[in-house]
Amino acid sequence: MKKISFVMVVMMLCSIMTVNGIEPYTSAPGKSAIVMEVETGRVLFEKNSHEKMPTASTTKIMTALLAIENVDPEKVVKIPPEAVGIEGSSIYLRANETVKMVDLLYGLMLRSGNDAATAIAIEVAGSVEEFASLMTQRARELGAENTSFMNPHGLHHDLHYTTAYDLALITQAAMKESLFKKIVGTKFHTAESRDAEFKYFANKNKILKTTEGGDGVKTGYTKKSGRCLVASATRNDMQLIAISLNDYDYFNTTRKLLDDSFAIFKPHQxxxxxxxxxxxxxxxxxxxxxxxxxxxxxxxxxxxxxxxxxxxxxxxxxxxxxxxxxxxxxxxxxxxxxxxxxxxxxxxxxxxxxxxxxxxxxxxxxxxx
Structure with a gap:
């Protein structure tokens, strides 16, 4: 069997990645990846960024964006029975419990509550199905043409998918919402509107602790999607989004994507x-x-x-x-x-x-x- 040298491996990696004409600067081990600058939407790096993929709980970025755009965050929401006991991550909502929308958003983004996602969907659109339709429609408005949402939480469905590029567009829009940016950049939140013991939310996103200027945004995992991460950091008044999908080492990948991008690209007024x-x-x-x-x-x-x-x-x-x-x-x-x-x-x-x-x-x- 013919041996493959280290140089050949590097050449093969370079052949599948582009950085707008600039020499690639990371192996990006995930199946799909992208780096985008928030203000202009300029793509600084991409790897298979237009490939349709399941992206698990990163779906909740769109769920949060629609909620912020359509509902007063101080509105008190009565939790419908349909939102209770959803499989997967949960903030343990109870039927008929009343919770402020802003606390549902914190539970959605910090604890990845699938029950919070369902409650938000029903509050905004009346049903999960109608909300999913609104999600796809909003994605189209943002230029995300290769996205289809079937639910507000990201649990697997064969027709529920997006791409790294589309997800970056959605995150770009969300990060321009001050409330969204505040929520995903919060390490710990107490949901004061809840009288239950499950009112304390700690952020699962290690980017906030491990990356210089880290300010969000969302992890995701299912067996079908693999590990997914949408990460963001701001340095020198420039904010970048780094996404790695189906990546066993997603935190290290996105941190390196951010570090290398900030090293190569500088803000030019x-x-x-x-x-x-x-x-x-x-x-x-x-x-x-x-x-x-x-x-x-x-x-x-x-x-x-x-x-x-x-x-x-x-x-x-x-x-x-x-x-x-x-x-x-x-x-x-x-x-x-x-x-x-x-x-x-x-x-x-x-x-x-x-x-x-x-x-x-x-x-x-x-x-x-």
Whole structure:
């Protein structure tokens, strides 16, 4: 039998991974993996990231997102009998017990309560089936085209699946919700709305303790899915999501993915909020010109080799007709990296400009004469 050298092994690993043209930097032993920057959605690393897979309790990221988007977190929820005794991880809800939605969310994300997931689903949509439909619909809205949800908790179903890429998109949206980010970054929570002994929730996610800047988000495991982890960390004002699916060493994999990504990619500021990006003419206005300001601060993750490949393109009319309201959207500025669109930010009118009255026009005519 022909021996395989260490060099050959490395070459085979490199052949199945890409890092946007940059030399691969980890073996990523899981079946599928991805690293995504939260603000721009730029993919920094991927391995089989579009392969459909069962992802167990990482499903609950979408469950939490829908709950936060649709229900007041302070709402008191009466637990339906259908949510009691769900197999797997549990926060031991009791039928007709009343619990605040926010405490159900903590139980969902810290203790991975399948009963909490079911109670949330029924509260939001009336049934598990309808909630699963909403989950898939919301996934499509986020661009997650290869995702199908059949339940709110991730217990195995042949038609329940997603991809590392889709899961990153869902997590990206969730991490932009302040309550979600607070919950998944919490190490210990006491559910004050519960009078039962099962009101203390400790976070199972080791990323919070073992990774510099670790701030969430969710573990998952079933026999079909294997060990799955969605991890997140923030360093130098840049937040990255690392996902490894069907990976026996998922904590070490995601920690290394994060460490290597932060080492290779640095935040590079393109625009500051309020930067003047263009000056255009104003027709029939009391002022003849108008500055257009960048709506947002734009920071993108780039490697040292990519800095010179950044280009910004302003898309705006040459002139606008008065009146103009301050803050009105007049155009956009697009940021490209090596020819690929990576960010689009709106351009806003810097000031309000009133339309010339007949008197204004007459006075101008006299000044010209």
């Amino acid at each position: 393109i625009l500051q909020e309020g930067d003047v990006m263009a000056t255009i003419s104003v027709t029939e206005g009391k002022v003849d010109t108008l500055d257009l300001l960048a709506r947002d601060k734009v920071v993108i993750p780039v490697s040292d080799e990519e800095v010179d490949k950044i280009k910004t393109v302003v898309e705006a009319p040459d002139a606008v007709m008065a009146p103009v309201d301050q803050g009105a959207i007049i155009g956009k500025v697009h940021t490209y990296l090596d020819g690929e669109l990576i960010n689009t930010t709106e351009l806003l009118a810097a000031v309000s400009i009133q339309k010339l009255t007949f008197k204004d026009k007459f006075l101008r005519f006299l000044r010209i004469k």
